[in-house]
Amino acid sequence: ETGVTQTPRHLVMGMTNKKSLKCEQHLGHNAMYWYKQSAKKPLELMFVYNFKEQTENNSVPSRFSPECPNSSHLFLHLHTLQPEDSALYLCASSQGTGAEAFFGQGTRLTVV
Amino acid sequence: GEDVEQSLFLSVREGDSSVINCTYTDSSSTYLYWYKQEPGAGLQLLTYIFSNMDMKQDQRLTVLLNKKDKHLSLRIADTQTGDSAIYFCAETTVFGNEKLTFGTGTRLTIIP
Numbered sequence: 001e002t003g004v005t006q007t008p009r010h011l012v013m014g015m016t017n018k019k020s021l022k023c024e025q026h027l028g029h030n031a032m033y034w035y036k037q038s039a040k041k042p043l044e045l046m047f048v049y050n051f052k053e054q055t056e057n058n059s060v061p062s063r064f065s066p067e068c069p070n071s072s073h074l075f076l077h078l079h080t081l082q083p084e085d086s087a088l089y090l091c092a093s094s095q096g097t098g099a100e101a102f103f104g105q106g107t108r109l110t111v112v
Numbered sequence: 113g114e115d116v117e118q119s120l121f122l123s124v125r126e127g128d129s130s131v132i133n134c135t136y137t138d139s140s141s142t143y144l145y146w147y148k149q150e151p152g153a154g155l156q157l158l159t160y161i162f163s164n165m166d167m168k169q170d171q172r173l174t175v176l177l178n179k180k181d182k183h184l185s186l187r188i189a190d191t192q193t194g195d196s197a198i199y200f201c202a203e204t205t206v207f208g209n210e211k212l213t214f215g216t217g218t219r220l221t222i223i224p
Contacts, residue, residue, distance in 0.1 A: 040216060043217075045213075056211065090155065101157070105153050
């Protein structure tokens with residue numbers, strides 16, 4: 001248990017569905033991240049939030065919409081996804097400045 | 113942009129040493145990390161090294177950094193079945209924000 005909790009662990013959704021991924025940390029960290037992990041590809045950084053402000057959007061399609069209501073919670077809202085969006089979505093948090101990034105267990109997303 | 117490369121697979125006999133290699137392109141990398149991902153789990157930080165170091169040892173783990181060649185390696189001594197996992201190399205150059213650039217991961221398989 002790393003202190004970063006993601007729900008749900010598994011999600012199957014149709015291309016017309018709307019769903020949300022949730023990430024929660026109570027480590028007192030200021031920065032939170034969404035990563036996408038696809039098979040045989042490097043982890044892709046999607047979004048970065050620092051003190052609730054989005055500081056990075058790595059050219060992510062608008063069908064992925066992040067929300068950070070406070071420093072402890074991060075959401076990823078999903079709508080009209082494509083089958084190629086099927087992947088493991090990992091949330092992480094850190095204190096910054098070379099500190100360790102703690103990862104959640106991920107949400108395995110399948111788009112059908 | 114930054115690029116981090118690893119070979120995808122490595123097989124090692126139980127009890128032998130495993131050496132996982134990583135190369136990166138960004139000469140301004142400040143921190144280099146090794147993460148371990150077990151099946152169904154998120155990433156766990158194993159160890160990290162600052163760019164002004166060339167070696168770090170932590171029990172069975174030895175990290176070697178050749179900054180001139182931009183080459184990082186992780187040696188696991190006396191490899192055990194519990195070491196079976198995917199090992200990710202990552203680097204960051206950004207202070208105050210853990211924007212990690214990951215490699216593809218190396219899947220380590222232990223042969224009994």
